[in-house]
């Protein structure tokens with residue numbers, strides 16, 4: 001059975017996911033696209049082999065040509081399209097964040113609970129990355145003992161002028177929030193943000209790098225160094241320190257050359273290169289799940305929890321204080 005996907009938002013990641021759904025993933029086709037930028041929608045529809053173009057994302061969701069919805073538009077538009085998909089009873093994969101605010105996420109939780117079964121997954125693709133899975137495997141096997149400290153590194157080569165110090169939390173560190181929760185299997189209970197010395201390579205309004213410390217229910221400390229303008233490439237990895245050992249991963253080498261008695265390793269340029277295989281695995285798991293009537297991927301609860309932490313994280317950026325995090329009660333659907 002082929003799952004016909006409709007994509008709302010045909011920017012960078014909409015196009016990237018669309019290409020995978022058409023060329024790489026087994027069991028999927030892209031039947032429809034929508035973007036407020038019609039020129040962009042037209043270009044991507046052509047690249048994807050002639051998907052139908054809808055002026056309005058809600059019309060795309062209601063179309064009988066669409067079995068499942070992929071929301072890859074900008075964050076503030078996510079909740080309306082996820083809610084509309086639930087209303088239509090259609091499975092929906094939403095890129096991070098589920099929504100930028102917790103009231104929007106809570107509305108999605110309520111709508112899905114009222115619907116009675118899971119339809120929503122959120123694009124936290126690192127859960128499908130080989131390195132992160134190996135670190136989780138080491139913890140679960142007992143090889144490193146009890147988790148004590150998680151060190152995370154997240155570096156982008158450069159960011160544009162529109163990128164703000166709050167976005168270090170809401171756009172970038174939100175991934176470490178999700179990986180911390182998923183690796184350790186616990187909720188985050190506090191966040192503190194400490195600004196290090198600034199790089200001269202950032203726009204003056206941006207605190208860069210940014211350093212955060214999260215604590216979890218059992219007291220594990222998870223630190224994140226996020227560096228938006230590290231210049232040298234895209235570098236994302238972590239080390240989990242346990243009571244009898246540690247598990248760590250490398251930023252995968254894209255290619256290496258040996259010449260003039262020098263070994264040079266090329267590292268990824270950006271998230272598309274670094275996490276290409278993880279995006280493919282995430283999309284394949286979603287599509288295969290749908291073929292079997294299952295909703296496979298991080299749930300709307302995971303989306304809510306990540307947004308909750310970064311919402312408090314933004315307050316922690318402002319205050320410099322350690323801020324406590326409290327959640328709404330977890331509905332039975334997600335337990």
Ligand code: NAD
Nearest residue numbers: 009010011012013034035036037072073074075077095096
């Ligand atoms: P982008 O700006 O390249 O693309 C967003 C697209 O959405 C644009 O083409 C825009 O015109 C369109 N859009 C905006 N409002 C719309 C609406 N109401 N209806 C239809 N289309 C609309 O951004 P991007 O980098 O592709 O990011 C998109 C989303 O994916 C963001 O939420 C971002 O956080 C997420 N993202 C995730 C990862 C990841 O690693 N998982 C990486 C990059 C981006």
Ligand code: ISE
Nearest residue numbers: 096154156171172173175271
């Ligand atoms: C981007 O939106 C992503 O999600 C990338 O994975 C992340 O590395 C980057 O910092 C974000 O801007």
